[in-house]
Each structure stands twice: as C-alpha cells, then as structure tokens.
Amino acid sequence: MRVLELIANIAQIISVLLAGGILLAIYLAREQLKVSQEQLHQGQSQIEKSQEQLAEAIHSREAKYLADKLSLWHSGRMQGIQRVVRNQFTHKGSIDSAWMAGHDKEDFTSIPDFFNDLAALIELGAVHEERVFEFFGPFAVYYWAAYATYVIELRTKAPYLYVGFEELANRSLRDDNRGKPFVAFNRIEVVRQLTPESEECERGREG
Numbered sequence: 001m002r003v004l005e006l007i008a009n010i011a012q013i014i015s016v017l018l019a020g021g022i023l024l025a026i027y028l029a030r031e032q033l034k035v036s037q038e039q040l041h042q043g044q045s046q047i048e049k050s051q052e053q054l055a056e057a058i059h060s061r062e063a064k065y066l067a068d069k070l071s072l073w074h075s076g077r078m079q080g081i082q083r084v085v086r087n088q089f090t091h092k093g094s095i096d097s098a099w100m101a102g103h104d105k106e107d108f109t110s111i112p113d114f115f116n117d118l119a120a121l122i123e124l125g126a127v128h129e130e131r132v133f134e135f136f137g138p139f140a141v142y143y144w145a146a147y148a149t150y151v152i153e154l155r156t157k158a159p160y161l162y163v164g165f166e167e168l169a170n171r172s173l174r175d176d177n178r179g180k181p182f183v184a185f186n187r188i189e190v191v192r193q194l195t196p197e198s199e200e201c202e203r204g205r206e207g
Contacts, residue, residue, distance in 0.1 A: 062127045069118065070135060078114075081107055085146055094149040112147050112162050115140050119164030129171070137172035144169030 072078060085108065088095060100108060118136060121127045144165060151162045 062131070065121055065127050066131060066135065069114075073114065073136070073139075077107075078110065081110060084108075085111060085143070089146040094145070095147050096149045097153045100150060111143050112151065112165050115143065115165040115168055116162050117164075119168040122168070123164070132168070133172050140165070140169045140172045 084103075085095060088099065095108070115136070118127075118132055118140075122129050122132055147162075148166075151166070154161050
C-alpha cells in the first residue's frame with residue numbers, strides 16, 4: 001500500500017510540475033509576444049518617421065529646384081531676352097534660323113534650354129508636373145510657339161532636339177485650366193491669348 005501511495009504521490013507531483021511548466025511556458029510565450037508586438041510597433045513608427053523625413057527631403061529638394069528656376073526665369077538677363085523674343089514674336093513672326101543668325105545664339109537658346117531642363121526635372125521625378133504647370137505652363141506654351149519654327153529647322157540634323165520643351169508645352173496646353181483652350185500653336189492665337197497675361201504677370205512681379 002505504501003508503495004502504491006508513494007507512486008500516486010509522485011505521479012501527482014509530476015502532474016503539478018507539468019501543469020506548472022505548461023503555465024510557465026504560456027506565460028513566457030505571452031510575454032515574448034508582447035515584446036514582439038512592441039518591437040513591431042516601434043518598427044512601424046520608425047518606418048513612418050523615415051517616410052515623413054523622406055517626404056520632407058523630397059519637398060525641400062523640389063522647393064529648391066523650383067526656387068532656383070523661378071530666380072533664373074526672373075533674372076535681369078532672362079527678362080531682357082524674353083522682351084526681345086516677345087517683341088519679335090508678337091509684331092513680326094516666329095524665331096527662325098535667319099533671325100537667330102543675327103543675334104547671340106547662346107543668349108537666345110537659353111529660353112528653350114530652360115524649358116528643356118524643366119522637362120528633364122519632371123522626367124527624373126525631381127519636381128511635380130503640376131507645380132511646373134502652375135508656375136511655367138503658360139510660358140512654356142507661349143515660348144514653344146515662338147521657337148517652334150527654329151526648332152523644327154534644326155531637327156533636320158538633330159531629330160530629338162528640344163523634345164522635352166515641346167512635350168512640356170503640349171502637356172501644359174492639355175492641362176491648361178485657365179479656360180482659354182485652343183487646338184494649335186497658331187502664332188496670332190497664342191499672342192492674343194497668352195501675351196497679355198504674361199505681360200501682366202511679369203509687371204506684377206517687377207512691381
């Protein structure tokens with residue numbers, strides 16, 4: 001009898017120990033799960049913080065690019081070039097190779113170069129297309145109309161010359177929200193619709 005009681009006691013002790021071990025294992029597993037959840041939450045917070053920092057960096061970079069471009073566009077040199085081109089385009093005709101031959105080519109290709117660079121920034125994702133349209137859309141349309149003849153002449157030797165500029169003007173025209181749509185780069189129509197607004201805009205900035 002004593003042997004049987006002893007065996008029964010040992011079995012009971014073993015059962016208690018096993019139950020305790022199971023409970024301890026469950027407790028430790030729960031604690032580990034809590035730790036893992038906290039680590040996951042911290043990781044998610046860090047990801048969100050990194051995303052915010054990245055967004056701020058991208059916004060800051062974009063703002064710098066646009067500020068630089070605005071500063072260049074409204075610089076004294078560029079304003080002088082724009083006035084000469086506007087006078088030619090408004091009163092005489094488009095810029096062409098014959099006209100360019102009598103003027104400083106480096107100066108007067110700075111306008112198509114400017115818009116081609118803007119198109120490249122959009123393509124690289126450095127600036128948002130909508131922001132470029134907001135600041136430069138009407139000017140891209142106007143000056144492409146002014147320079148289209150010259151560019152087309154040059155494309156007999158360089159087929160892809162200023163394609164960025166051309167596409168920027170076309171997209172600006174399609175996305176134009178000023179309520180004055182037109183379907184072709186007709187010189188008289190472009191002058192009529194865009195020159196007064198451009199002149200007014202520039203006078204406002206100068207004032």
